[in-house]
Amino acid sequence: DIQLTQSPSSVSASVGDRVIITCRASQGISSWLAWYQQKPGKAPKLLIYAASTLQSGVPSRFSGRGSGTDFTLTITSLQPEDFATYYCQQANSFPLAFGGGTKVEIK
Amino acid sequence: EVHLLESGGGLVQPGGSLRLSCAASGFIFSSYGMSWVRQAPGKGLEWVSVISGSGGITYYADSVKGRFTISRDNSKNTLYLQMNSLRAEDTAIYYCAKDSYRTSLLGGGFDYWGQGTPVTVSS
Numbered sequence: 725d726i727q728l729t730q731s732p733s734s735v736s737a738s739v740g741d742r743v744i745i746t747c748r749a750s751q752g753i754s755s756w757l758a759w760y761q762q763k764p765g766k767a768p769k770l771l772i773y774a775a776s777t778l779q780s781g782v783p784s785r786f787s788g789r790g791s792g793t794d795f796t797l798t799i800t801s802l803q804p805e806d807f808a809t810y811y812c813q814q815a816n817s818f819p820l821a822f823g824g825g826t827k828v829e830i831k
Numbered sequence: 832e833v834h835l836l837e838s839g840g841g842l843v844q845p846g847g848s849l850r851l852s853c854a855a856s857g858f859i860f861s862s863y864g865m866s867w868v869r870q871a872p873g874k875g876l877e878w879v880s881v882i883s884g885s886g887g888i889t890y891y892a893d894s895v896k897g898r899f900t901i902s903r904d905n906s907k908n909t910l911y912l913q914m915n916s917l918r919a920e921d922t923a924i925y926y927c928a929k930d931s932y933r934t935s936l937l938g939g940g941f942d943y944w945g946q947g948t949p950v951t952v953s954s
Contacts, residue, residue, distance in 0.1 A: 756937065756938055758939070758940030758941075760876075760940070760941075762876075767945065767947060768868075768926075768941075769944075770931065770940045770942050772940075773938075774938065779940075811875065813878075813940060815940060817937065818936075819893065820878040822868075822875060822878065823875075824875050825875045825876075
C-alpha cells in the first residue's frame, strides 16, 4: 500500500505570505495526486488533481507541482479564507490514501 | 448543480450494524464511481471504499474489509454503505464523494462531497 507523508504538519503564516506544503509518496504514483482544503466542520474541497491541474473555480494563487514521489502545493499571497487544513491524496492505485494533513494557521 | 446528501448515521453499540445512504442529484449518477471517506474526531481523512458506476467493481480499505459493503442503486441515484461488526474505531463522520473522472476509478480526485453523517460506536 502507498503511504503519503505531508510536511509540515502545521505552519503559521501571515496574510500575503507564500506557503509551500510537501507531500511525499512511499512509492511512485506518476502524477496521480490531488490536493484538498478543509475548513472546520466542513467537507473537503478539491483544489488540484493530476498533481498540477487546478479544479474549476479555484483561485490561481493555488498551484501544484511534482511527479513520481515528491509533490508540492503552493499558495502564493495567502488570503484570510485560506487558513484551513490541507490534504494530499494519491489516486494511483487502491487502496487510496490521504496524507496526514497540514494545518495553515494565522501567525 | 451537483448535490450529495448522506443519511443513516447515529449511535450504535459495538458489534452492531448501520446502513448509510447518500442521495445524489445534478449529474448522471450511473456514469461515475463513488467513494466513502471517513474522518474520526480531530483526525485526518481516511478513504473507506469505492464502487464503479455500474456497481460491478468495488474496493475496500483493509480496516473495513469483510465488515463493510458498498453498493448503489442507479435507479434511485443512491449510494449505500452497510456497516457490520462495528467497532469503537469506526466512530467518524462519513462522507460520500464523487469521482471527478468519468472513465476511470483512478487518476482524478473527488470533486463533490456530501456534508457528512456522524457515526458513533459506543456502549
